[in-house]
Amino acid sequence: MYTDRPLLKSNARTIIKTAKPSMLTAAVIYVLVFILLSTLSQSVMGVNISYDEAMSYVNYYLNGDYQSVIRLSEEMTPPTSAYLINLVISAVLYIFGAGFLIFIFNTIRNAGAVYGNLLDGFGLAGKLILLALVQGVFVFLWSLLFVIPGIIATYRYRMAKFILIDNPDMGVMDCIRASKQMMKGHKWECFVLELSFIGWQLLAGLPYIGYAVMIWTAPYINTTMVLYYMALAGKPVIVAPAAQQPPYSM
Numbered sequence: 135m136y137t138d139r140p141l142l143k144s145n146a147r148t149i150i151k152t153a154k155p156s157m158l159t160a161a162v163i164y165v166l167v168f169i170l171l172s173t174l175s176q177s178v179m180g181v182n183i184s185y186d187e188a189m190s191y192v193n194y195y196l197n198g199d200y201q202s203v204i205r206l207s208e209e210m211t212p213p214t215s216a217y218l219i220n221l222v223i224s225a226v227l228y229i230f231g232a233g234f235l236i237f238i239f240n241t242i243r244n245a246g247a248v249y250g251n252l253l254d255g256f257g258l259a260g261k262l263i264l265l266a267l268v269q270g271v272f273v274f275l276w277s278l279l280f281v282i283p284g285i286i287a288t289y290r291y292r293m294a295k296f297i298l299i300d301n302p303d304m305g306v307m308d309c310i311r312a313s314k315q316m317m318k319g320h321k322w323e324c325f326v327l328e329l330s331f332i333g334w335q336l337l338a339g340l341p342y343i344g345y346a347v348m349i350w351t352a353p354y355i356n357t358t359m360v361l362y363y364m365a366l367a368g369k370p371v372i373v374a375p376a377a378q379q380p381p382y383s384m
Contacts, residue, residue, distance in 0.1 A: 137320075137365045139327055145371070146357040153241045157353045160249055164234050165348045167252075168227065175223045178216050225263055229255040232262050234352070235299050238360050242371060258302055265298055265306045272310070289321035290314050296363040316366050327362060331355050 150157045190202075232255030240247035255262065269291045277284030294313040298304060304312070317324065334354070338347040364371055 137323065137327075137362060139323075139330065142327070142361050142365070143330070143354075143358050146354055146361055149242060149357055149361075150353050153247075155247060155249060157238070157241060157357070158349060160234065160237050160252060161349045161352045163249065163252060164230070164352055165345055167230055168348070169345060171223050171227045171230075175220050178212070178219045178223070225259075228266060229259050229262055231255070232258065232295065232299060235296070235356060235360065238353070238357050239299065242357070242360060242364070255299075258298065261298060261302070261306055262295070265294055265309060268306055268310060269294060286321060289324050290317050292321075292324055293317060293363050293366065296360065297367075300363070300367070320366060324362070327358070328355075331358075 230252065233252040234255075236254045237247050237249070237251035239245070240251055272291065273284055273287045276287035291310055291313050293316050294309045297309045297312050297316075298306070301309070331351070331354075334347065334351045338344045338351045340347070361371060
């Protein structure tokens with residue numbers, strides 16, 4: 135099965151433009167939450183280091199006073215509680231992102247999408263976190279062999295989150311196995327699809343202006359990936375007539 139990348143992306147743009155309720159409005163909410171949580175994370179993890187402290191660190195090191203170097207390093211390192219709080223913040227952001235995917239699924243399927251879908255990921259919080267942990271462990275273990283096996287493993291399990299969101303009653307390992315089967319022969323294709331967004335992602339990474347770019351890239355990239363998942367799963371999507379295009383090739 136071949137998926138038409140340009141058509142997938144074209145259909146995604148059409149869906150974003152015609153979606154009701156507005157997908158861009160949902161993206162604004164998503165980006166605002168992202169900014170809030172990211173700022174909170176930076177505040178929790180940030181350690182203010184003065185110029186005098188930095189120079190003292192250098193002087194201690196140059197003079198061989200390694201005990202003072204260790205002491206000052208400990209003072210500049212965030213406490214364990216900060217790491218725990220940051221972990222919780224990251225989990226909340228991950229779950230909220232799943233809610234954004236649920237909104238996109240419902241929009242594509244004309245299944246009564248509402249902005250409240252952005253919070254629906256919390257209903258799957260346990261499974262989502264467990265899935266992320268299992269995927270992380272598997273990718274890490276494959277990465278021990280070398281970088282390339284780790285990258286391959288990343289794409290082997292790439293559809294697991296989409297499968298879980300689309301089938302919330304499935305177990306985590308079942309989603310992992312289903313993704314492994316679904317991605318056979320499609321890992322390079324998926325890599326190229328994601329790589330095609332590199333320009334947008336670089337713009338989204340710019341200070342300040344990147345947040346505005348994210349209002350477009352968040353729905354654009356995620357909608358394309360949901361359409362890609364649905365193509366691999368054999369679930370046809372008919373784009374609104376306004377697109378004046380046929381559904382993507384299965």
